[in-house]
Amino acid sequence: MLRWLLLLLPPFLLPLLLLLPPAVALRGCLGARLAWLVGLQQRVALGALGWAATWQRRRLDHSTRHAARSQGQALAWCLRGPKGGTDTSAFRNHLPLTTASQAQEEENGGQDQPLTSSQHPREAALQATVLGLSALSKAHPAALAPGAAARVTPTSPWPRPLPWLGPVLGLAGPPGAEDPQALLLAALRSPGLRALEAGTATELLDVFTGLEAQGEELAGAIATGHLGAPLPGRAAELRAALEQGPRGLALRLWPQLQVVVTLDAGGQAEAAAALGALWCQGLAFFSPAFSAAGGLLALSLWPDQPRGVYLLPPGPPFIELLPAKEGTPEGDTGTLLLAGAQQGEEYELVLTDHASLTRCRLGDVVQVVGAHNQCPVVRFIYRRGQALSVRGEVTDERMFSEALGRAVAQWPGAKLLDHCCVESSVLDSSEGSAPHYEVFLDLRGLRNLSEENREKLDLCLQDASPSYKSLRFRGSVGPAQVHLVARGAFSALRAALAARPSSPALPAMPRVLRHRRLAQLLRSRVLS
Incomplete structure (x- = not known):
């Protein structure tokens, strides 16, 4: 029914509907008589997201079915070469593998981390966001309802903002979105949340430990009306929830909460495990992508699969696989393209991005656990630099x-x-x-x-x-x-x-x- 309704609307009305103020603003400014428009706006947004996700999934399936050709095109993009692709064999023979130099380590605070561009390729970031939102919507449909999601950290788990869809789908931060305390207060004032968002699991861990330490201060701010009307009843609920300890705190604060959304990266497993065992016990976790070296490396397409399973897409950026099994000589520089990955084997990722003419060993080691067309499905298992x-x-x-x-x-x-x-x-x-x-x-x-x-x-x-x-x-x-x-x-x-x-x-x-x-x-x- 929704598809036919959207088809009947004139094309120019779709962006206008999405650009209208989101649900809460409409209720406050236009009254109950236009509540139907709020619902229509949400359905239009979800329909637009569905179409975008279908288009992105078709492009992804096409690129993964022809992984070698797609990687050649990704390399051409990274090197600003011809659009038709670049000879990957000649590229690998011409440029040796590199790692972060000692000077780079010092610049990065002494950590063994390559210096690559901190900007995600815009197309890859958009793909990760759209496909991630689509996967989240299928697994937890209520999570994208107006007012159902709240971000509690200044950074977002979604790699690319969606100016048209974001406010309608509840992805835009409240006023003061750069202030961590303002974000947490806004979330605490909303007992009906279905999804909790944070940049990473470690950042969310900091939020919950900070909530325990500053609980009385936060309850007082809610009771006196900071960021809105006074809510003494909600402040009492916060105090009562904190008195029972950390285990299951999230569900006591937000009884309808279903899912925690964070962006996965290196060193997050312990924080995620601690959250799942204590504060977020009983909740599902979802990550739209895996980020390393300042860029997106892998996509999460299957929220029903065990946490930490990702698809390595054919790029950009351009990724190679260096065998990392025990007994491989340290100086071995023989890399594989994605289509050459073998299930069960371990590989170190080698990255060439658009800001570099080097083939840099990231140190991130993955294990291949499956395949999607010609591209590997992997689990990140450890970092050699650590x-x-x-x-x-x-x-x-x-x-x-x-x-x-x-x-x-x-x-x-x-x-x-x-x-x-x-x-x-x-x-x-x-x-x-x-x-x-x-x-x-x-x-x-x-x-x-x-x-x-x-x-x-x-x-x-x-x-x-x-x-x-x-x-x-x-x-x-x-x-x-x-x-x-x-x-x-x-x-x-x-x-x-x-x-x-x-x-x-x-x-x-x-x-x-x-x-x-x-x-x-x-x-x-x-x-x-």
Whole structure:
């Protein structure tokens, strides 16, 4: 019925309907007699979104069916070559693989992160947003109703704003959208939310921990009418919800909430797990894309699939796959195009974007879990740049995270919220002792660790890494030093990372700090 109604409307009326003030404004300005226009506006917006998504999905299916040709065109776009495509074999033979130089690392706060453009290709960002909204609408139809979604961070999970559709679909921020407290207050004033949006899972984790710390202040602002009419009843609901603790807090505040939307990036898994186990227990999570090195690398098309499954599209940007299985020589530079990926294998991503004439190894390693036409469906599993090594051993991000998870499971009542590691040389903490790992933890449910519990992490690391165990046995490496940090320490770290001039809008969360200033920031907030 909706399709026929839209077809009967003159073409020039569609944009006019979408440009009308959104639902709340219409009710306030025009009265109940024009409530039907509000519903029509919403249906027109959803119809326009459906058409755009169908068109984008057809383009995506066409490009993935002809992946090699599509990648040639993506490379031509990156290099500003002929529109018909570029010879990918000649390109790979002519330009060697590169990684971030030491100077680039220093400019990026000491993190092993390539310097690429922070701007998503506009077409890729639009595709990710439209297809993501379409997937979200199918899985949770009520999430796109007027007033059903609220963003609680200044950054948005949607890569590209939609000026026509955004306000109608509830994707536009309220007044003061750059003020985190104003965003949270606006969301708290709306008990009927169906979707909660944040830039990343770590940012949402900061929102909930901040909500617990400032709950009374926020309740007072709601009761006195900050950002609107006084709502003393809603303030009482907030106080009552906070008194029951973090587990299930989101559903106590918003009983109709269905889904949490964040943009996925490196280092977000722990925050997402903590949110799902505590504050957002019982809610679905959805990410429209995976972002790395300041750009969009993969699309999420299947919200019903397990979290973290993405499609690597044929670009732009231009992506190659470098085999990352154990035993591959470090200097091996033989890359594959997307169509050559094998299911079950692991690959490091190599990126060429429109601002660079280099083939840069990102360090992000994916495992192929399926295929969509000729392009791989992947899961991001770890980052090579986030490895620890104090005596030539390599304890990569995945290995350390698994060992840490086993150790935390042995600490009664503990729930891991966040962690970072530092090699002792960065903090000059090896004087008089063997080099070792310094581990900073943010835990919920445990305020102190016994020496026996601290040792459990080192034992788990030895079980995970034979080379680490051998070095520990010989005394060449000292035991890992475990520190608990105060609440808010990792929020301060993320603020410091975001404040760097070269930081992308949604920086990945580092697990290994290589810059002394950042490491000292955590050390200054150690509790025990």
